[in-house]
Amino acid sequence: MRRVAARAAAVLGIAQAAAFAATPVAAADLPVKARPLPAPVASWTQFYVGAGLGFDFASGQSNLAPIGGGPALFSLDGLQGADLGLSGFTGFDLQVAPRFVIGGFVDYDWSRQRTAVNTTLFGAANLSAVMPSLDQGWTIGGRAGFLATPDILLYGLAGYSQMRINNWNVTATFGGPVFTMQESAQTSHGYTVGAGAEYRLSSNVSLRGEYRYVALGHNTTVDPLGAIWTTDLSEHVIRIGAAYRFGQFAGPATTASAAPALDPAWTGVYVGAGIGGDALTPHVAASLPGAVDFNAAGLGGADVGGTFTIGYDRQIAPKWVVGAFGLIDAATNGGAKITATGAGAGTTVTSDLASVKWAWTVGGRVGYLVSPETLVYVLGGYTGSTARSITYSFFGLQSTSPEREYHGATFGGGFERFFSDRISARAEYRMTHVETRDDLTDGVIFTNVSAGGTIHTLRGSLVYHLPTP
Incomplete structure (x- = not known):
């Protein structure tokens, strides 16, 4: 009887030891959920x-x-x-x-x-x-x-x-x-x-x-x-x-959570509005046969302007976007003038400075995606720009040039980045070289007046991208 009891105790002891020995192995086989790594916080x-x-x-x-x-x-x-x-x-x-x-x-x-x-x-x-x-x-x-x-x-x-x-x-x-x-x-x-x-x-x-x-x-x-x-x-x-x-x-x-990923849609119709400025570098010529010949270059003006644009883009490859657009610029120079006075004779010449009143441009752009949210692009197009009428006084006579629309080619570039799935911001530079017009006189002072030149335009805009049907 004693031998049976001893054998039973030995068997139970061995079984218990085996159970304890097996416990770490089973625990090691259990899946362990790793603690999430903290996301870095941006620093400037x-x-x-x-x-x-x-x-x-x-x-x-x-x-x-x-x-x-x-x-x-x-x-x-x-x-x-x-x-x-x-x-x-x-x-x-x-x-x-x-x-x-x-x-x-x-x-x-x-x-x-x-x-x-x-x-x-x-x-x-x-x-x-x-x-x-x-x-x-x-x-x-x-x-x-x-x-x-x-x-x-x-x-x-x-x-x-x-x-x-x-x-x-x-x-x-x-x-x-x-x-x-x-x-x-x-x-x-x-x-x-x-x-x-x-x-x-x-x-x-x-x-x-x-x-x-x-x-x-x-x-x-x-x-x-x-x-x-x-x-x-x-x-x-x-x-x-x-x-x-x-x-x-x-x-x-830190434990800050990362910002949610954006899902920008580069293909589709968009509308936008922006603000910026223009600088004009015109050349102007005027003459009164037998009396006065006048030529000026670079005597330009500047203005503050806004832009309204509509366009369509299409993503044709993982990194490339092409599109077409139309836009309208409107501007004002606040009535800036130039006044020159000659000594002794009391001769004074005054004139408004050249500025854009409004303009339209139609064209296209090609861009490269440096990231899924960011497009760097170049653009080209054709522009019609109406210059604000200029009033000038020359030797005591006053005249106002008529408003005319100038036409020319536009080139430029910029970048655009989405900061939500539908809204993006863009910064853009455009240069327009306009034709020379020689029908700017009203016959009061000069018999011939002509002008042309270059318009530099900078704009920052917000753009809304319409949902694709």
Whole structure:
């Protein structure tokens, strides 16, 4: 009996030991659910370099007075020269709070501004002048911004600028003798203020649109012929640009959830509206046979404008989109004028500055998808642009040019990015070279007036993409 009990106990002990030994193996075979990894949170703390293009236009006053005092020999108020400009920039940003970014920057600007006027009186006296204009310059400053979303930074900026200004160059001929006043280029210093928006396309690429006002103050040069030039200029600089940002666009991992993926529909009909500006660089010619021949180039204007657009895009390949569009631009320049006064005789010439009243464009675009949500594109088309009528006063007579529609080819490019499944934002630059028209006189002063030139257009727009049936 004792042997049976001992054997039973031994069997039970072995079974229990086997059960305990088997328990870890069974546990090891059970599936284990891994803890989800925290998603990284975007950070704007990065260094960057970039480049941009847009337009510059100058405004201000110039005055020529004799040494020792006396009536001004010549004065010009409302001077504007507008043309295409380029920028290169570098800087750093520091995200100091979930919604706030501060940073420093240095940028360098180049401009093609060149305003020239040539006037011939009675076939004998000739006056040619190249007016002050921006050549190049740099700005160092800082910016502070608010993150409207993790990818969109709205910012203001301020800084110190140094600009090289091409000065007056005047040549006068009176029947034989030639008088030349070539003022040396001057370096002007002043302050810069502005604002902009920057949009992150990827960890290392962002796009921005920016406006800067540069106040350059008074500058004086003494001409060897015995006259004092005083110039008071300010520059308006408008750019769209791209930046390469070094390092990953992400901070430490947190438990924040990742943003839901977008499902953009590039194929379909869209409508949009936007705002921006235009710069005009016209050439103008006018004549009164036997009395006056007048030619000007670059004496342009600028305006603030809006755009309404409708179009259709089709995604023809995983990375390519093509489309057609039509748009209408409307603009105003606020009634800007230029006034020139000649000394002694009290002769005053005034004129409105050239500006777009409204325009239409039809064309197409081809784009490449750098990401499923972001399209970089080029465009081309045909434009009809109606210039605002210009009223001018010349030697006491006043005349108003009729409104005319100018036609020409348009080229440009831009980028567009979805920030919801149906709404996208785009930034776009267009250049239109219009024909020259010679039917602009009303017969009051000049018998022949002609004008043509180039229009630079920048726009930022919001676009709604209609659901595909």
